[in-house]
Amino acid sequence: MDAVNHQFKLAARPVGLPKPSDWEHTEAPVPEIGDGEVLVKVLYLSLDPAMRGWMNDTRSYIPPVGIGEVMRALGAGEVIASKHPDVAVGDHVTGLLGVQEYAVANGAAVMKVDTAVAPLSVYLGTLGMTGMTAYFGLLDIGRPQEGETVVVSGAAGAVGGIVGQIAKLKGARAVGIAGGAEKCAYVVQELGFDACIDYKAQGLDVGLGEHCPKGIDVYFDNVGGEILDAALARLARHARVIICGAISQYNATEAVRGPSNYLSLLVNHASMTGFVVSDYGARLGEAAQEMGAWYAAGKLVSREDVAAGFESFPETLLRLFRGQNTGKLVLKVGD
Amino acid sequence: MDAVNHQFKLAARPVGLPKPSDWEHTEAPVPEIGDGEVLVKVLYLSLDPAMRGWMNDTRSYIPPVGIGEVMRALGAGEVIASKHPDVAVGDHVTGLLGVQEYAVANGAAVMKVDTAVAPLSVYLGTLGMTGMTAYFGLLDIGRPQEGETVVVSGAAGAVGGIVGQIAKLKGARAVGIAGGAEKCAYVVQELGFDACIDYKAQGLDVGLGEHCPKGIDVYFDNVGGEILDAALARLARHARVIICGAISQYNATEAVRGPSNYLSLLVNHASMTGFVVSDYGARLGEAAQEMGAWYAAGKLVSREDVAAGFESFPETLLRLFRGQNTGKLVLKVGD
Numbered sequence: 001m002d003a004v005n006h007q008f009k010l011a012a013r014p015v016g017l018p019k020p021s022d023w024e025h026t027e028a029p030v031p032e033i034g035d036g037e038v039l040v041k042v043l044y045l046s047l048d049p050a051m052r053g054w055m056n057d058t059r060s061y062i063p064p065v066g067i068g069e070v071m072r073a074l075g076a077g078e079v080i081a082s083k084h085p086d087v088a089v090g091d092h093v094t095g096l097l098g099v100q101e102y103a104v105a106n107g108a109a110v111m112k113v114d115t116a117v118a119p120l121s122v123y124l125g126t127l128g129m130t131g132m133t134a135y136f137g138l139l140d141i142g143r144p145q146e147g148e149t150v151v152v153s154g155a156a157g158a159v160g161g162i163v164g165q166i167a168k169l170k171g172a173r174a175v176g177i178a179g180g181a182e183k184c185a186y187v188v189q190e191l192g193f194d195a196c197i198d199y200k201a202q203g204l205d206v207g208l209g210e211h212c213p214k215g216i217d218v219y220f221d222n223v224g225g226e227i228l229d230a231a232l233a234r235l236a237r238h239a240r241v242i243i244c245g246a247i248s249q250y251n252a253t254e255a256v257r258g259p260s261n262y263l264s265l266l267v268n269h270a271s272m273t274g275f276v277v278s279d280y281g282a283r284l285g286e287a288a289q290e291m292g293a294w295y296a297a298g299k300l301v302s303r304e305d306v307a308a309g310f311e312s313f314p315e316t317l318l319r320l321f322r323g324q325n326t327g328k329l330v331l332k333v334g335d
Numbered sequence: 336m337d338a339v340n341h342q343f344k345l346a347a348r349p350v351g352l353p354k355p356s357d358w359e360h361t362e363a364p365v366p367e368i369g370d371g372e373v374l375v376k377v378l379y380l381s382l383d384p385a386m387r388g389w390m391n392d393t394r395s396y397i398p399p400v401g402i403g404e405v406m407r408a409l410g411a412g413e414v415i416a417s418k419h420p421d422v423a424v425g426d427h428v429t430g431l432l433g434v435q436e437y438a439v440a441n442g443a444a445v446m447k448v449d450t451a452v453a454p455l456s457v458y459l460g461t462l463g464m465t466g467m468t469a470y471f472g473l474l475d476i477g478r479p480q481e482g483e484t485v486v487v488s489g490a491a492g493a494v495g496g497i498v499g500q501i502a503k504l505k506g507a508r509a510v511g512i513a514g515g516a517e518k519c520a521y522v523v524q525e526l527g528f529d530a531c532i533d534y535k536a537q538g539l540d541v542g543l544g545e546h547c548p549k550g551i552d553v554y555f556d557n558v559g560g561e562i563l564d565a566a567l568a569r570l571a572r573h574a575r576v577i578i579c580g581a582i583s584q585y586n587a588t589e590a591v592r593g594p595s596n597y598l599s600l601l602v603n604h605a606s607m608t609g610f611v612v613s614d615y616g617a618r619l620g621e622a623a624q625e626m627g628a629w630y631a632a633g634k635l636v637s638r639e640d641v642a643a644g645f646e647s648f649p650e651t652l653l654r655l656f657r658g659q660n661t662g663k664l665v666l667k668v669g670d
Contacts, residue, residue, distance in 0.1 A: 061602040229593070243601045258564070258593030266578045266609030267396040274601030 005030045007100035008313050010065045014055055016253045017321060022055075023071075023314050030102045038110060039081035040093060040103045045331040046074035046124040047307075047317050048158075049222075050276075052250040061276050071099040074129060076120045077334070082107065094123050099313055101333060118295060118302070125328030126162055126302035127291060133244060133277040134162035134220075135287040139170070140280070141242045141273045142218040146171035149212050151231055154222035155196055156183035158328035159244060163220045164193045165300055172218070175211045177204070177227060179323050186326055191301050204230040215239070224249045225257050232261035235268045243274035251321055303327030310334075340365045342435035343648050345400045349390055352586045352656060357390075358406075358649050365437045373445060374416035375428060375438045380666040381409035381459040382642075382652050383493075384557075385611075387585040396611050406434040406648075409464060411455045412669070417442065429458050434648055436668060453630060453637070460663030461497060461637035462626060468579060468612040469497035470622040474505070475615070476577045476608045477553040481506035484547050486566055489557035490531055491518035493663035494579060498555045499528045500635055507553070510546045512539070512562060514658050521661055526636050539565040550574070559584045560592050567596035570603045578609035586656055638662030645669075 004027050011024040033039050054072050057064050065072050075097030079089055084107020087093065095110035097103035113123040125131060137159075144150050150167035154160035155176025164174035164187070176187040176196035184196035197207035208216070208230060215236030221228050224246025232241070249256045265272060280287070294300045305325045307316040310333045319325050339362045346359040368374050389407050392399050400407050410432030414424055419442020422428065430445035432438035448458040460466065472494075479485050485502035489495040490511025499509035499522070511522040511531035519531035532542035543551070543565060550571030556563050559581030567576070584591045600607060615622070629635045640660045642651040645668045654660050 224598075243597065245601070246598055249598075256595045256598060258595040258597050260591045260593040262578065262593055262597070262607070263559075263581055263584075263591060263609070265607060266580070266611060269608075269610050269614045271606050271608040272597070272600060273604075273606040274598070275604050276601060279604045 003030050003102070004028070005100055005102040006310055007070050007098070009070055010055060010067055012067065013057055014052075014251075017251045017318060018052070018055065018314065020314055024068075025311065031104050033081055033083050033104050035083050036106055036108070037104055038079050038084050038087045038093070038107045040075075040077040040095075040097055040105060040110065041080045042075045042077040042097050042101055042103055042333045043335070044076045044121045044124055045097070045099060045313070045333055046076075046128065046130070047320060047329040047331055048074065048130075049245050049247045049250060049320055051317065052321070061278065072096060073099045074124060075103065075333075076113070076124050076128075077103070084108070087112065092120055092123075094128060101310060117292070121304045121306065121328075121330050122295070122302050124330055125158060125304055126295060126300055127288070129277050130158045130328055131162050131291050132280065132284055132287045134159045134166060135291055136277060136280045136283070137242045137244050137275055138163050138166050138218070138220060141275060142220060142240050144170055144172040144218045147173070148217035149173045149175060149214065149236070150218040150220065151175045151177065151208070151212060151216045152220045152222070153177045153227045153231070154245075154247065155187045155191075155193065156326050157222060158325075160220070160222050161187065161191050161303070161327060162300070165191055167218070168192055168194075169294060169299060175208075177207075183326055190303070199227060205233065208234045218242070220244060221246070223247050224259075228259050229261045232259055232264040235264050235270045237268050237270075239268055239270040241265075241270065241272040243272060247321065305329045306332050308332045338365050338437070339363070340435055340437040341645055342405050342433070344405050345390060345402055347402065348392055349387075349586075351588045352653060353387070353390065353649065355649055359403075360646065366439050368416055368418050368439050370418050371441055371443070372439055373414050373419050373422045373428070373442045375410075375412040375430075375432055375440060375445065376415045377410045377412040377432050377436055377438055377668045378670070379411045379456045379459055380432070380434060380648070380668055381411075381463065381465070382655060382664040382666055383409065383465075384580050384582045384585060384655055386652065387656070396613065407431060408434045409459060410438065410668075411448070411459050411463075412438070419443070422447065427455055427458075429463060436645060452627070456639045456641065456663075456665050456667075457630070457637050459665050460493060460639050461630060461635055462623065464612050465493045465663055466497050466626050467615065467619055467622045469494045469501060470626055471612060471615045471618070472577045472579050472610055473498050473501050473553070473555060476610060477555060477575050479505055479507040479553045482508070483552035484508045484510060484549065484571070485553040485555065486510045486512065486543070486547060486551045487555045487557075488512045488562045488566070489580075489582065490522045490526075490528065491661050492557060493660075495555070495557050496522065496526050496638070496662060497635070500526055502553070503527055503529075504629060504634060510543075512542075518661055525638070534562060540568065543569045553577070555579060556581070558582050559594075563594050564596045567594055567599040570599050570605045572603050572605075574603055574605040576600075576605065576607040578607060582656065640664045641667050643667045
């Protein structure tokens with residue numbers, strides 16, 4: 001092939017928000033594939049808060065991206081060459097494709113998806129790792145019961161918006177926390193949450209008091225910091241707190257802010273449990289089935305916030321940390 | 336009766352460590368009892384870190400002690416008058432007797448104990464709420480498996496020393512954390528822990544790395560602060576953290592220090608769960624039975640640190656917060 005493969009490589013470990021010089025925008029020939037491999041033309045890249053963590057040289061659930069390596073990213077695309085028996089040219093797949101226009105992957109490491117059921121980008125959101133994250137975090141750890149109150153931070157974001165919808169499908173009340181009137185309107189009117197607290201407009205403690213008069217039974221945290229503390233102060237007895245992320249802390253240049261109100265766990269016999277979706281690798285099928293059925297029945301609103309232009313990657317990624325996305329942020333890379 | 340009832344009442348809400356002027360040492364006549372009540376001559380008072388929390392005017396699992404009220408305390412004593420059919424003069428009982436020499440209680444609210452099985456003071460320690468706290472926190476929340484590593488802070492303290500012993504009885508490894516060589520020697524040599532890290536002599540992170548090469552499976556926290564953070568940094572996958580107390584924070588005049596390393600829960604799929612022993616009110620019988628059997632078989636070392644002199648209460652209580660007790664701190668009030 002004569003096409004050029006544009007890539008973003010990690011040039012330096014960021015301090016605080018990633019800046020342009022932390023990236024190297026390079027060109028390479030589109031590689032040949034070996035036995036068992038496939039070549040994927042990347043069409044969408046998933047932009048996720050977790051990517052910030054992958055850029056740090058710290059021990060975590062996955063090794064950091066090395067300096068000079070193509071930035072790790074989930075993506076969706078079309079197979080344009082295959083030497084794997086189970087994957088054919090023309091198949092649509094998702095996987096860890098990296099921030100590049102063409103990706104070589106083992107055919108067993110990508111997942112085939114059906115664009116007749118849902119548009120390709122949905123497989124990065126509601127029907128992808130984002131949706132699975134919401135599903136397992138809420139249902140396996142949070143275990144909401146009918147009539148319980150589920151509070152979700154980052155409710156207008158990719159994971160948060162799905163968490164509240166699943167909570168409603170399971171008969172719980174869903175209260176979102178988001179920044180700004182527009183996001184809150186989206187959370188209530190489009191996603192169907194019972195309420196959404198605009199933490200920029202209203203004291204969180206007042207809002208939580210108003211919308212959770214019996215306390216919070218399940219709190220799904222995507223943000224950390226003062227929002228986590230405010231939720232801890234309002235826990236009901238036997239509450240379950242799910243630590244899915246801490247976007248407010250990922251670019252901190254000082255120590256992470258720990259939750260001062262953690263002793264609320266003690267007085268309320270409550271728990272705080274963390275996870276990453278890869279912990280549920282063996283059970284993704286269950287989630288795909290139930291989420292797929294809800295989606296097909298029109299019971300899950302799936303909204304992607306689609307940015308365009310491969311070269312905008314560094315700037316588009318920052319929208320996550322500035323709270324500028326509504327729904328799942330994806331970067332459209334090709335047609 | 337002509338005897339005088341000396342009492343310590345809460346005179347002011349302490350800021351930081353309780354000071355002498357926060358207490359009022361008063362005398363009152365020994366009260367008459369009504370139907371269903373018993374009069375107990377207090378022989379031992381239990382001094383517990385939780386008492387500091389009861390002195391604050393904050394919403395918690397139990398209402399605060401009011402200004403002018405006798406300070407709340409668990410105690411053990413002898414019944415000297417009874418108008419309750421199930422309790423006789425001469426019975427030994429434990430209960431919330433308060434910091435006073437004579438207590439009136441409902442006969443149904445005290446627990447009869449057998450001083451032929453164990454000395455009275457043991458019913459405030461290993462066979463009392465202290466032991467039950469260790470038992471349920473470790474076994475119900477921590478659920479240690481054979482061969483797992485259990486780390487306990489405050490290991491030379493009342494609860495911590497029992498936690499490690501129960502961990503050993505259940506086939507786990509027990510690693511203590513305590514302040515000072517003498518305490519650590521006690522924890523290993525007398526209580527039988529596998530190891531004890533002297534956090535005053537050695538970097539905690541180094542000590543935990545040395546004694547927990549595969550990480551911490553169960554961490555039982557009595558102290559909070561930097562020790563909690565050090566333990567969080569060393570969690571194994573699926574670790575269980577038990578929040579029993581936070582003695583390092585109880586006298587803080589600034590905000591409680593939250594655990595900066597709480598995101599270790601996320602990367603390790605770990606949980607942090609709090610409790611107070613009263614949550615297990617309905618199950619105290621199970622614990623009393625198993626703990627009693629271990630004690631009778633000589634499998635549980637029970638050490639009380641006995642201070643004497645009712646009037647020394649304010650100063651003796653401070654020993655807890657200065658780390659000056661080894662084993663269960665009790666105040667001997669009478670003979």
